[in-house]
Amino acid sequence: MTRNMIIILLSYLQIFILIPSSSKSQQRNQQEKEEKSKCPCLQSKIRFDDSSIEKIILHPEEVLANPDVFWASDSAYQLVKLWHQRVSFPIPIEQWKEWMQSFKNLPIEDREKNSQLIAARTILKKGKEFNEKAIPYICSFLPKDCPDISTTIYFTTAIMASGFQSGNSIVIYGANADKDNLLIHELFHQGFDKCKPKRIESSSQDSVISQIYNDLQNEGMATYVGYKGLKEFPRCRTDMLKDDYKLFENHEEVNALLNKMNELFKKALTLREKELKDTLWQVGSTDRAFYVIGCYMSKIIDEKLGRNVLVETISKGPRSFLLAYNSLVDRKLLVFDLFAQK
Ligand SMILES: [Zn+2]
Secondary structure (H helix, E strand, O other): OOOHHHHHHHHHHHHHHHHHHHOOOOOOOOHHHHHHHOOOOHHHOOOEEEEHHHHHHHHHHHHHHOOOHHHHOOHHHHHHHHHHHOOOOOHHHHHHHHHHHHHHHOOOOHHHOOOOHHHHHHHHHOHHHHHHHHHHHHHHHOOOOOOOOOEEEEOOOOOOOOEEEEOOEEEEOOOOHHHHHHHHHHHHHHHHHHHOOOOOOHHHHHHHHHHHHHHHHHHHHHHHHHHHHOOOOOOOOOOOOOOOHHHHHHHHHHHHHHHHHHHHHHHOOOOHHHHHHHHHHHHHHHHHHHHHHHHHHHHHHHHHHHHHHHHHHHOHHHHHHHHHHHOOHHHHHOOOOHHHHH
16 A cells, blocks of 8 residues: 555545544534523513603603502502612602603603603614623523523613612613613523522521622622623713722722621621611612622632532522632632621
């Protein structure tokens, strides 16, 4: 056999060997694709609803004529009412009526030019495009048995919250309607809620502790998902005073907030229910500790243990999120563990 013949024979052999393995990998890819396309999360649909903001801005006199009927019948406002109950924040009804009055004072021909209404209508027109981008992105931060996270996003105005998630719905304040980064944050909450473990605490103290770390993980991961998605979803809330991403990028701010949060955790079990709730709201939400520190914890887990481990902490529960993080950092960066104090 000449050398050339050997080379020819070898390359035939190679082709012979390669064909089945390449078709196998094609098959595998196809299988993976099919499995993925069956994943309930990827089948989710996001629907937008601007009926509430349209009603308020275009027909404020009707809303003002009977506020009780509006609060009781408007889909977005039904959820706003629930939000006020959830965060124990009384509805500032007199202030709300003043806001309605200012919409009423607008000449009818100017109402269509309202920037909040325009923002809501803009994203409504881009609904299909947003679905195609946002659904795979959110699902990539949820466990493998990712559930359907179909959601209706309501746009409204004259509310205290910039946006919140509730059940299968999200309510967004009109001025934030086109803030795609905020929509991503709220959509993640929807997925998180569906994947987190069902309550298994044996005592009410366990349940209080779990809830604290649940809120830290939920807000922290949602902030991390928004931060990692800044390139694709660049429009953020223009809340310059408390910009979570800026705080998160600043080591000193992270350290200061971590210390503040740990101080609160250390005394949490000695506080009365109301005092604990108020202090958690102050430190976790107003001062942004849950958002910034939870985001930092997510980053450390993601970078050191990988996306799968981070994502699995959602279904394993908030304690696994805490323990995964604490196993990776120096003493001075530990998050105080209330579970270990009982
Ligand atoms: Zn949030």
